[in-house]
Amino acid sequence: MIKSKLPTIISCSKAQDSVTWRLDIAADLDYFNGHFPEQPVLPGVTQLDWAIKLGCEHFGYPIDVATLEVLKFQQLMLPGSQVDLNVSHNAAKAKLTFAYSDGDKRFASGRIALNSEAAPFTNSTDSH
Template structure:
């Protein structure tokens, strides 16, 4: 995990096993530097890091990811835009599911399997 700084959170709304963050992706974020000179684009690794950080923080998990599942980047996130990040929890499987969107426009989505003590034990064997 790169532990990037978070974007401006305009609002957040939680209900049950899901939380919605409305984010402002400011053009002056350092992640746009050099990515790319012709058209600045928010790197996928930054989007992933924000989902991990905000999801683990909200649902009370340590920032330990075992695997990334079904990771998709559908459209580019551009400077000075607003997006919604939805994160839900599958507590039984210790997974977080995230999606970046704005209305019908989908930017990225994925599923994160979180590391547990049993994951660490099986990896050490």
């Protein structure tokens, strides 16, 4: 797990088993340095780290990933963009499903299986 700083959160909307954050992918984020000089792109590992951090925090899980499932990176996430990160929760299977998008444009998606011992703490009082 990398120790990435979260991007600026513009807004957050919550439903029963899902949450969507609108994120500002600022051009000055350190993650663009050297990745790549000709056309900076946000590394997939950073996108994954943000989904894990935000999803686990919101749903009250400790960050304890067992496996990653159906991980897909469909389009490049470029500096200066805004994207939606949707994370849904399957409590019975201790899994989080995430997707980055902007309207009809899909950037990345996948499923995060948490270790079975990683039960949620309690109902989250998440401030995001």
